[in-house]
Amino acid sequence: xxxxxxxxxxxxxxxxxxxxxxxxxxxxxxxxxxxxxxxxxxxxxxxxxxxxxxxxxxxxxxxxxxxxxxxxxxxxxxxxxxxxxxxxxxxxxxxxxxxxxxxxxxxxxxxxxxxxxxxxxxxxxxxxxxxxxxxxxxxxxxxxxxxxxxxxxxxxxxxxxxxxxxxxxxxxxxxxxxxxxxxxxxxxxxxxxxxxxxxxxxxxxxxxxxxxxxxxxxxxxxxxxxxxxxxxxxxxxxxxxxxxxxxxxxxxxxxxxxxxxxxxxxxxxxxxxxxxxxxxxxxxxxxxxxxxxxxxxxxxxxxxxxxxxxxxxxxxxxxxxxxxxxxxxxxxxxxx
Numbered sequence: 001x002x003x004x005x006x007x008x009x010x011x012x013x014x015x016x017x018x019x020x021x022x023x024x025x026x027x028x029x030x031x032x033x034x035x036x037x038x039x040x041x042x043x044x045x046x047x048x049x050x051x052x053x054x055x056x057x058x059x060x061x062x063x064x065x066x067x068x069x070x071x072x073x074x075x076x077x078x079x080x081x082x083x084x085x086x087x088x089x090x091x092x093x094x095x096x097x098x099x100x101x102x103x104x105x106x107x108x109x110x111x112x113x114x115x116x117x118x119x120x121x122x123x124x125x126x127x128x129x130x131x132x133x134x135x136x137x138x139x140x141x142x143x144x145x146x147x148x149x150x151x152x153x154x155x156x157x158x159x160x161x162x163x164x165x166x167x168x169x170x171x172x173x174x175x176x177x178x179x180x181x182x183x184x185x186x187x188x189x190x191x192x193x194x195x196x197x198x199x200x201x202x203x204x205x206x207x208x209x210x211x212x213x214x215x216x217x218x219x220x221x222x223x224x225x226x227x228x229x230x231x232x233x234x235x236x237x238x239x240x241x242x243x244x245x246x247x248x249x250x251x252x253x254x255x256x257x258x259x260x261x262x263x264x265x266x267x268x269x270x271x272x273x274x275x276x277x278x279x280x281x282x283x284x285x286x287x288x289x290x291x292x293x294x295x296x297x298x299x300x301x302x303x304x305x306x307x308x309x310x311x312x313x314x315x316x317x318x319x320x321x322x323x324x325x326x327x328x329x330x331x332x333x334x335x336x
Contacts (some may be wrong), residue, residue, distance in 0.1 A: 006182075007094050011036055011112055012101035013051050013082060016129055019157025020099055022055050025079040026158070027186040032091055033082045036102055036112055048082040055080065058158060085115065092119035097127070097182065099151065104132045113141035125175055125182075127151040131202065135168040135195045145170035149179060151190075152199050161189040164199045204243070208234075232322070240313045244294040248287035252280040 008024045010017045013035040021033045035047055056077055063070045083091070092098075098116065102108050109128070120126075126148045128138050135150040142148045149171045152164040163183050167176045176192075183190040193199050198206065208230075215226050237246065247255055255277055262271035280286050280293065287293035288302065297305075317323045 007096045008032070009034060009091060009095040009098045010101055011085070011098060011116065012103075013047060014101065014103070015155065016153060016157055017099075017101035018051055018055055019155065020101060020129070020153060021080050022058060022158040023186055023188075025076050029079065029186075031080045032095075033080055034085050034091065035082065036085045036108075039084070044084050051082050052077060052080070058156070092116045093121065095120065095124055097125045099127050099129055101129045104130060106133065109133070109138060110141045113138070117143045123147060125178055127179060129153055131199070135166045135171075139168045139170060146172040147175050149175060150195070151179065151183070152193070154201060161187065162201065163188045163190045164193045164201065165190045166193050166195045166199065168195060236316060236320075237313070239316060240309060248293035248295055248297075250287070251289060252277050252286040252293055256281050
C-alpha cells in the first residue's frame with residue numbers, strides 16, 4: 001500500500017462511491033465520502049454506519065483471501081470520513097480531486113455541481129462516474145471545464161482494475177494525464193474512451209448478455225450450460241486475449257464467413273459483420289497469418305509472442321483447476 005497526501009472527496013455515498021472510497025483508502029489516501037441526500041441526523045448516522053459496515057465487510061473478504069493481514073482493516077477504514085454535504089464548509093476548498101458518484105438523474109448531478117463548484121479551488125480535478133450521460137453534457141454544469149472528465153468504474157469498483165476515462169471537448173491534456181497517473185497509482189488500468197453512449201465494456205457486454213438471454217429464449221441450452229460455456233469457453237480466452245487480438249489470431253476471414261453464415265441461418269442482421277471487417281477482407285489484412293490485422297505484427301517475433309500468450313493461458317487454466325498432471329497409462333500389456 002502506498003501513502004499519499006492527496007485529499008480525495010467522493011460526492012455520493014452509494015455503492016459506487018463506497019467502492020471508490022475503499023480503493024483510495026486502501027492505497028493510503030485520506031478520503032471524504034459525502035452523503036448528498038437530505039437526511040435528519042438519525043438517518044445520516046444510519047447511512048454512515050451502513051456504509052462503513054459494508055466497506056469493512058469487503059475488506060474482511062480481501063483479508064480472508066490472504067490479500068493483506070486482518071489487522072490492517074481498521075487502519076484502512078480510519079482513512080475514510082463519511083460526512084454530509086451540509087456538514088462542513090471546508091470540504092470542497094480542501095479537495096484536490098473530486099469524484100461525483102451521485103444517482104443517474106441529471107437534475108441531481110446539476111444540483112451537486114452547482115453546490116460544489118463555487119467553493120472549489122480552480123485546479124481541483126473533477127471526475128464524474130456516470131455510466132449514462134455524456135461528459136460534454138455534464139461539463140455544462142462545471143466551472144473551469146478543462147479540469148473535468150468522466151471516469152467510468154466497473155463494479156465492484158475496488159476489485160475490477162479497469163476504469164474507462166472519457167475526456168470532454170474542453171478537458172485539458174494535463175487533467176487527463178493527471179487522472180491517468182492517479183488511477184494507475186492505486187492499481188487501476190485506465191483506458192481512454194471517446195464520450196460515446198455505453199463506453200467500451202458496457203457496449204460489448206450488453207450484446208453478449210442479450211445473446212445469452214436469447215439462447216435461453218430459443219431453448220438452445222439450459223441456463224446452467226449457457227453460463228458454464230460462457231465461463232469456460234468465452235471468459236477464459238478473453239482474460240488473456242483482447243477481442244480484437246483474438247480476431248487477429250483466428251483471422252478476420254474466419255469472423256467474416258462465420259458472421260455471414262449466422263446472419264443467413266438465423267435470419268438476423270445482428271450477426272452481420274461490420275464494415276471494418278468487410279474492409280479487412282478486401283485489403284487482405286486479416287490478422288496474424290499475414291502479419292497485419294487490427295494489430296501490425298511486422299517485425300515481431302511471432303513464435304515468442306504466441307508462446308508467451310499461450311503460457312499465460314495455461315497458467316490461468318492451471319490456477320482454475322482445468323489442467324492436471326497426466327495420468328499413468330492404464331493399458332495392460334499382455335505377457336508373451
